[in-house]
Amino acid sequence: MGLLSFVFLLVLYLLQGSNTSLIQLSNNGYEGIIFAIDPQVPEDEKIIEQIKDMVTTASTYLFEATEKRFFFKNVSILIPSNWKENSQYKRPKHESYKHADVLVAPPTLPGRDEPYTRQFTACEEKGEYIHFTPDFILGKKQKEYGPSDRLFVHEWAHLRWGVFDEYNEDEPFYGAKSKRIEATRCSIGITGINRVYKCQGNSCTTRGCRIDSKTKLYEKDCQFFPDKDQTEKASIMFMQGINSVVEFCNKENHNREAPSLQNKMCNSRSTWEVISNSEDFKNTTSLVSPPSPPVFSLLKIRERIVCLVLDKSGSMSGFNRLNRMNQAAKHFLLQTIENGSWVGMVHFDSTANIKSNLIQIISSKERNNLLESLPTAANGGTSICAGIRAAFQVIREVYPQIDGSEIVLLTDGEDNSAKNCIDEVTQSGAIIHLIALGPSADQAVIEMSSFDSNLESKGLTLNDNSWMNGTVIIDSTVGKDTFFLITWTTQAPVISLWDPNGTPMRNFTVDTVSKMAYLNIPGTAMVGVWTYSLQAKAIAETLTITVNSQAANSSVPPITVNAKMNKDTNSFPSPMIVYAEVLQGYVPILGANVTAFIESNNGKTEVLELLDNGAGADSFKNDGVYSRYFIAYSENGRYSLKVRAHRGANVATRYLRHPLNRAAHIPGWNIQTTLESFTRTASGGAFVISNVSKLPLPDLYPPSQITDLEATPDGDEISLTWTAPGDNFDVGKAERYIIRISGSILDLRDNFDNALQVNTSDLLPNEANSKENFTFKPGNISEENTTHIFIAIQSVDKSNLTSKLSNIAQVALFIPQAEPDPDESHPNSGISISSLVLLVVGSVVIVSFILSATIFILHRKKNARRPKTGF
Secondary structure, three states: OOOOHHHHHHHHHHHOOOOOOEEEOOEEEEEEEEEOOOOOOOOHHHHHHHHHHHHHHHHHHHHHOOOOEEEEEEEEEEEEEOOOOOOOOEOOOOOOOHOOOOOEEOOOOOOOOOOOOOOOOOOOOOOEEEOOHHHHOOOOOHHHHHHHHHHHHHHHHHHOOOOOOOOOOOOOEOOOOOOEEEOOOOOOOOEEEEEEEEOOOEEEEEEEEEEEEOOOOOOOEEEEOOOOOOOOEEHHHHHOOOOOOOOOOOOOOOOOOOHHHHHHOOOOHHHHHHHOOOOHHOOOOOOOOOOOOOOEEEEEEEOOOOEEEEOOOHHHHHHHHHHHHHHHHHHHHHHHHHOEEEEEEEEOOEEEEEEEEEEOOOOOHHHHHHHOOOOOOOOOOOOHHHHHHHHHHHHHHHOOOOOOOOOEEOOOOOOHHHHHHHHHHHHHOOEEEEOOOOOOOOHHHHHOOOEEEEEEEEEEEEEEOEEEEEEEEEEEEEEEEEEEEOOOOOOOEEEEEEEEOOOOOOEEEEOOOEEEEEEEEEEEEEEEEEEEEOOOOOOOOEEEEEEEEEEEOOOOOOOEEEEEEEEOOOEEOOEEEEEEEEEOOEEEEEOEEEEEEEEOOOOOOEEEEEOOOOOOOOOOOOOOOOEEEEEEEEEEEEEEEEEEEEOOOOOOEEEEEOOOOOOOOOOOOOEEOOOOOEEEEEEEEEEEEOOOOOOOOOOOOOEEOOOOEEEEOOEEEHHHHHHHHOOEEOOOOOOOOEEEEOHHHHHHHHHHHHHHHHOOOOOOOOOOOOOEEEEOOOOOOOOOOOEEEEEEEEEEEEOEEOOOOOOOEEEEOOOOOOOOOOOOOOOOOOHHHHHHOOOOHHHHHHHOOEOOOOOOOOOOOEEEEEEEEOO
């Protein structure tokens, strides 16, 4: 396949979005922002009005906070199909739920309304989406979370610029060089007091914080209470709910000492430094006059309009592609497309042929009519543009405006003239779903079934009379409309399938022309382990099995897997990262076994075990996102990603973590509920690699950065733990470690090579992702007035390539000064904690789905707040 073909296929892939945001920055204004209201949200037009009010006010706040540089220009609000019709509601174009930037959806569990941004990538990389609940949008949670417009700007900074919070719920205090314990915050100019606040029933008490003898910091329940009256303007990423806060922390007022998430993730740069380094910032200048208010579009999801565009050119005769395309198309028509949808069909080679105009799917009759129109032979040249233009013609006969219609293009992509219609496709308003037929026997079917929960997808090439055996787990969250699909290349296999009770299933429909057999389980399939055996009846027979199912209960979200690469295009030797998100609803699933299969266009497959350990490519431990570096590039061109997840040997769990609030005492806890067995398979789409060299190359990849270094005092020694990196990022084994210490965190960070080195001659690195332990006696630190020992590590591989500097761990050398007793004087004299106004900031979902670090300044009303659970 030529480079131009790849470019065209990539454009089509980007049009379908791979869950990519449609936001663009035009003349300082953000366009294409999508708020999507979840179909489970009860109809309430006030939600629409409140979104408008919030964004309009937030636009002004954003404009001033960014030195008159950015504002919200236009916003689309996606309204569920089950809401009543309204003349103001238009049909969406490219806008869809998978493109949503802000989700308005019910809380994961009742009573949990924390706003958050789903963010699991590196500093400066965009987040996934913002999540608001209906009650938050409607203003019912303002006491808990403060003004919604300010909070939206806080979350926007996470989403758009990849900055992080300037607090840390796991490390809310630190020992400062002033020999005082300080709250983790930015800027240090935010004043307040540290107190333990506890409630039992309707009775609440407050007292001063005690110092923990081990950590030499404040005790676990100590929280920072900001003063009511503040003059400090920064920072929005710490506590935007304070009235005086209107700026981001910058280079001048940034608190580099604090163990904030921003410091840890962004190499101690301030949030404004990160924002100033963004492409948004580089491509704009400050405006003189204020912008106009945002413009809103109300878009309502309606019945689907889909045209299948099927490639029957000569190149489709190789690798069994024509038959595999028909198998995927049949799966789509039989199982995926919903009743009420409109479907048409086009075939193309060097020209296009309309095989079916749009017909509405009412029953199996319409589905069967379309099945009879599938191509039976492959020949001729290739013109993808001809096929797409014919699809536009089919759609326009019923819907003159093709905005929001869908084209499902199945092709091997071997067409160098495809570039001729890129602009036409881009401007059409149609959504393009590209199914590129590569070497994998099951990839097309997986991608066509992405609307369901894919439980199993497996393929093997077998000799005559050999067996392909396996099991499929149907858990209680799925089971409705369960569909088993078997395909072959030469001769129908012997198919055996048993339900969990051992009862054989004998009702497969066998389609010898398309070389497939399928079985739909009526109602809800039995929960448990289903067993299958397929016996090949031909030499070099390729068999596949795909099983997908829908949610058994609309009120119980199914377990899902979403897979993606960190980029759609990449140039060798730059590494890529594989991400797989395993969730039930919005609750992360921990302890799963997650494997990625990355297949090049020539059929070579790289298998990677993905990890949620907070090391290497994985940014945050226990957030339900499993990650790994990918550097095994074998050729230029297109690669496809498939991910499989199942319950691990250590028992997978749902992780329900309440925010560890550091202000008012709302009891928080970590709960892990054991999950039943499950299996899931997901397609992560495609990506394109260029500039892969066929020549022998030197070692290009250093060990990955250590990000989880921890230090604890042990008598006169210091014990360190961390996760081992590899020789090449997170693969293999490093050659040695360099450990250095200093009495100054800034000197260690900025002048690591000149810091005091620890003797590590007896420290031999273990395999990547192993746990490392090392104990040493610190040498004499030369700095005067040293209050802490700070420790950092670099890893070195056998080619003498060094990793980035690790995170910096610390051990206190002093007993810090505690605060005065709470009855003593305080800058806000005469104002007790119980009389202050309740404030809360929103936050980003990271680490173990830490949600919304709440900063409370308590009401006089001392109601016992019931605990809330969530993810």
